[in-house]
Amino acid sequence: MPPPDAGTAPAGFTITVDGEPVPVRAGQTVAGALLAAGRRTTRFTRFGERPRGVFCGIGVCFDCLVTHNGVPGVRACLEPAAPGDTVRTQHGAGEVRT
């Protein structure tokens, strides 16, 4: 398995979350960066608009969904954060781009 590209990724960078910059340490997932920044809510549910965030942390529960670079329903706990990423708190099922 290839090790992370330590040579190409910067040690630290920022991503944009709901329009605000959030710092990332290289190697962190979107969920890791959000939690490190004190952001616990990744989405609001479809029916009850209940806030949700990281639960299982390993890609099983699909609770930490965010809209990542325009794609809704991305598991923040699995998605490596990359420079320039745009993340939005997801409302309901998000939007499907046509």
Place this chain on the structure above:
Amino acid sequence: MTGRAAGRLVVVGAGPAGLAAAVAAADAGATVTVVDLGQRPGGQYLRQPLVAGVPPARHSRRAETLLGRALAHRRITFLARHQVWWAGTDATPADGAAPPAPGAGPAGGAPAPGAGPHGGTSAPGGVTLRLLGPAGPVTLTAPAVVLAPGGYDRVVPFPGWDLPGVVTAGAAQALAKGQGVLVGRRVLVAGTGPFLLTVAAGLARAGARVAAVVEAAPLRRWARQPRAVVGAPGKLVEAARYLATLRRYGVPVRRGRAVTEVTPDGDGLRATIRRVDAGWRPAGGGTRTARVDAVCVGHGFTPSIELAVALGCATRVDPADGSPVVAVDGLGRSSVPGVLVAGEATGVGGAELAISTGELAGLAAAHRLGLLDDAALARTAAPALRRAAGQRRFAAALHRAYPVPDGWTGWLRPETVLCRCEEVTAGELRGAVRRYGVDDVRALKLVTRIGMGPCQGRVCGRAATCLLAAASGRDQPPEAFANRQIVMPVPLGAVAEEGTPQ
């Protein structure tokens, strides 16, 4: 990418069981591809830091050695960040041992439509796995596979368990170990089982203020398990080390108590901690609350059996903890020839047992591939078989000491969310039983949508099954939620592209 695996064996899961299987089979001469969803091999137990500066966690020497050997092995290739979403056997007429002919096509000789009655005479000639990775879909076909998918935290529902900041114990550990991220500054670790101590100690070392470990089981149960404990002295040393760490950081361990409710409190959470009896019913008195940033919860583990179920492997209920597991023989051979299963999917027992069962499955796979004869298999398997027996005894004793009795159902309110994906409440489950006479899992899913969301019932299935049994008065097979032909959600585009016409 479509085609046959570079080698003859595919291992699903790069945790302790998968690594051990890969090394054992590769040592016997097999060429092995290990696929895993994670970014780096190790699984949950041997999770490797993804972020520079995060100190690697300490593991058993056997596990560390194993990881090193697997990474260095010439005949082992890793396929990281690959999610298996489909598993199928290739039915071939009569002789099941024959792998599909080369160039059998991208479907890998999948059963032709209308191939005729399946009288049970055809046996699988190989296994086809469809995966999705960062670069797109991949199809692997192999005459034998070892499934070592592990498991995930089991959490029983309680009011507020779906609030942000309530996380599984495993999530808290994964974030700390892998990324140096704390789920909160002040945290509570609650549930049952020795894993809570591991997680709490790790969080304390990483800088969290652990308000307490809230353990539902009373201490005295251990006194009844002398034989198993004597058989695993290393485990006692490990537990003592975690307890010493917790003492050092001033973390109290409160036994016979449970977090039965969490509510939002400003920026944080307020957890209700109640004294509970052996059946987890509130025991009266001693109710207190704690204000924390996060509550890390674990009530044991749920084995991940859906891949094996999709391949048609027989399952059974593990008497040790009531979990549905894959039925295997002592060497990890399932009811489907060529499908071997190791680790937690065959019974929750921890990393050391996973290594033993992984090694055995790897050897059995090599035997199946013709790389070991009967005598060589018996000889090479003997040490791991002996280890596994003792480890299994210890695991069973742990399950007896840390059971999950049904009293948690009394913590629920009608409006407590049970199915987190579809937001179905406990009251709706009971209403479906009362109003419509729903009395099995299929009808429950269809009528209420419990377990129909993206997690496919992984998180709530066990709890829903338990509540349904209580409400309907009918026993429910615990594996009823594990039948997922689509093993993990996958974009339709990948499904459509898969194996474009010949």
Place this chain on the structure above:
Amino acid sequence: MARVFDVAIVGAGIVGAACAYACARRGLSVVVLERAGLLAGATGSGEGNLLVSDKLPGPELELALLSNALWRRWAAELAGRYGDLELEPKGGLVVTATAAGLARLRATADDQAAAGVRVEPVDADGLREHEPAIAPGLAGGVRYPQDMQLMPARAAVALLAAARDRGADVRLRTEVTALRRDATGAVTGVETGAGPVTARRVVNAAGAWAGELAGPLGAAVPVTPRRGFILVTEPIPPLVRHKVYSADYLENVASDDAGLQNSTVVEGTPAGTILIGATRELVGFDRRPNPEAVRRLARGAVRLFPALARVRLLRVYHGFRPFSPDHLPVLGPDPRAPGLVHAHGHEGAGIGLAPVTGHLVAQVVTGEAPDVDLRPFDPSRFAVAEGSSRAAA
């Protein structure tokens, strides 16, 4: 000592449930005998189609038109007390890629219009107006405003609960093993695994198992299972407004081919999921997965709605439609066994045709003149030689 029921209904799927409700609301005493659990058969595996668009002028279309009106009434009747059946009068949209296909589609629509179906021709631009996410390049289609959809599982359990509240006795996991008849040959009830049940009339509403059941009941019908797969996606915001399907669906519905046939049917649900059909195969009760069917369904859906390529597939399931060789339901009294009534063979239209079937069965049971001429659906119309041997294969 044994209670005598007016009618014993074999099968608690949507058709059995509709028969139970229709009979119970007329005051008949009803027992429903279900071999398995609730929703164990095709009702739990269907899309919930209430279609007029896929039927050519003839006796089945007549049933469909009546049934759609009945569903609206029943859904309203049941809604308060028995839950939302998620009835959506959203209309169907049949589309085609070629000018020749469009000409054929329009000709069919003209015939249907003459038989009382409301049809609205749609040109290529019109398609995008009705379905903004549909793929470009289609030639056009026909919109059928009467087509509807409901949630079949909820509908079936609601009908059963409503029947139960009117006195019906619903017995799950009770297998019928034989028909009981008196010296004159008239039906007096059934034998079950849990003992005899006495009833004046017996209704075979066993769906795809009707052919197997017909043997023990002493009146063979050549109804066999026709397997279908459906894909279900994750919930997404509204994307597909109608039930949208390709024109070849019509041909597949009408065909007798045993091999795998597929056409593309895409629709949303109130739960937010997208349902993707439809395949048809005559392979007996084969429960094995068919990766080729899954692939073709996904491909068809993505071609029709390209945005679906990024939407995740969550589930694949299959069901067994009750296939009747002449594509007409088997419905009405069986002249070979006085007291035996058939209510099956609807193939993929069982959800849609359930209310009218229940209504007609209730009329037969009470001795009223049925609202529809039942002769085309006569259970004894098939050659006896065919028997139910295919079902056993």
